[in-house]
Amino acid sequence: MNILFIADPLESFKTYKDSTFAMMREAQRRGHQLMACEPKDLMWQRGGRVTAYVRDITLTGDADDWFVAAQQAPDERPQALAEVDAVLMRKDPPFDSEYFYATHLLGQAQREGARVFNDPAALRNHPEKLAIMEFPELIAPTLVTRDAADVRRFHEEHGDIILKPLDGMGGMGIFRVGADGLNLGSITETLNRHGAQSLMVQKFLPSIAQGDKRVLLIGGKPVPYSLARIPQGSEIRGNLAAGGKGVAQPLSARDREIAEALGPVLLARGLLLVGLDIIGEHLTEINVTSPTCFQEIFDQTGCDVAALYLEALEAALA
Structure with missing residues (x-):
């Protein structure tokens, strides 16, 4: 074809x-x-x-x-x-x-x-950070807002938080603010452009130290290995583009639980290939535009992700 x-x-x-x-x-x-x-x-x-x-x-x-x-x-x-x-x-x-x-x-x-x-409509309807909000039982405490007062209240409740732009990629524009609240105001102003732009705020997950795992769904089914993107040095970001180390590993029971809950739902919406980001026990992103990590998983495990994808594509066209 x-x-x-x-x-x-x-x-x-x-x-x-x-x-x-x-x-x-x-x-x-x-x-x-x-x-x-x-x-x-x-x-x-x-x-x-x-x-x-x-x-x-x-x-x-x-x-x-x-x-x-x-x-x-x-x-x-x-x-x-x-x-x-x-x-x-x-x-x-x-x-x-x-x-x-x-x-x-x-x-x-x-x-x-x-x-x-x-599917083009599914791409539009699943902005990669916002899409997780549809599945509250799978995610950590999360807030989407333009309002600096909302951000302050969230920080007061959770103490250690992550702030990030909704349109960021590769770890761009991610900030951590600890319990002391140092620079919370200036970070919020930078990200929300003084109230003109929405941002996402999440409770900090210490399990990022074990990696931000990319779990791939192909044809609604999880690839048996994830790629854990592990922060290096003083970084809090595991993204490969931010210097994270990629380590392929078998899916955990929780990884599989999240993947199997979302796989059929997202496939029915026209999403043949999805990249779930999972930190510890929590879903953090649903990537639909151009999910990656095929080669890193193959190189480390021998699991041929590209072959799995082409098989699913051929089946969808049959």
């Missing part, structure tokens, strides 16, 4: 750890034809179908020059998305206004017959 990957520029991929690259490699191994474009290459003209300007690509197996493309800018070829067997939206966060508009174009492509994964 033909698979279109909508992703960041191919030239920016770090293939030794990129999960989209792992998907492409497995898809080509299975005999599928690959196309790639960026969200900026989507186009919809009056009276026509949603189209992307794509490059037909082949993977070379070379670590450096890892792909060859039949087309180069500005000569990419137009491709109606409805004529592609599967469209994979793999643009990395942040979920900004252009990502939002891209989901609307992909929604129109669906109406024309395209098969898009993850």
Whole structure:
């Protein structure tokens, strides 16, 4: 079948750890034809179908020059998305206004017959930090607000807290404030822009020392290994982008309980691939835009996450 990957520029991929690259490699191994474009290459003209300007690509197996493309800018070829067997939206966060508009174009492509994964409406409806609030029994004490007074009350109740922007990624903009409340006001002003922007506040979870675990759901079922992203040195952030160390490990009983509770619900909403973030006993994020950690888990355990994903994709298209 033909698979279109909508992703960041191919030239920016770090293939030794990129999960989209792992998907492409497995898809080509299975005999599928690959196309790639960026969200900026989507186009919809009056009276026509949603189209992307794509490059037909082949993977070379070379670590450096890892792909060859039949087309180069500005000569990419137009491709109606409805004529592609599967469209994979793999643009990395942040979920900004252009990502939002891209989901609307992909929604129109669906109406024309395209098969898009993850479902564009589901991407819009599951902002990765806010989405956890639907499942209060699985999360730690959490507050979403613009109001500095709300933040102060939450701090008074819980003492040791984490503050973060709703649109952050890779650990960006995460702050910890202890019982002394040092810098709480200035941190709140920085994140909420003096009341103009919402932020998230959570009770600090000491079990972050054992890692912020990424648990992958594929076709509603958990991958048997998580990647625990463990903070290093004086850091409180386990994110790999913030210097965390990734350690693959079997799912704990609680990991599996959370995954099995959410898997069928999220799959029914059109989310074929989801990355749950779990600290200790608590769900902290539901990642749907471009979940990662395929290669880290495979390299450490031999569990072929990309193969599991392609099997689920093929089953969804059958």
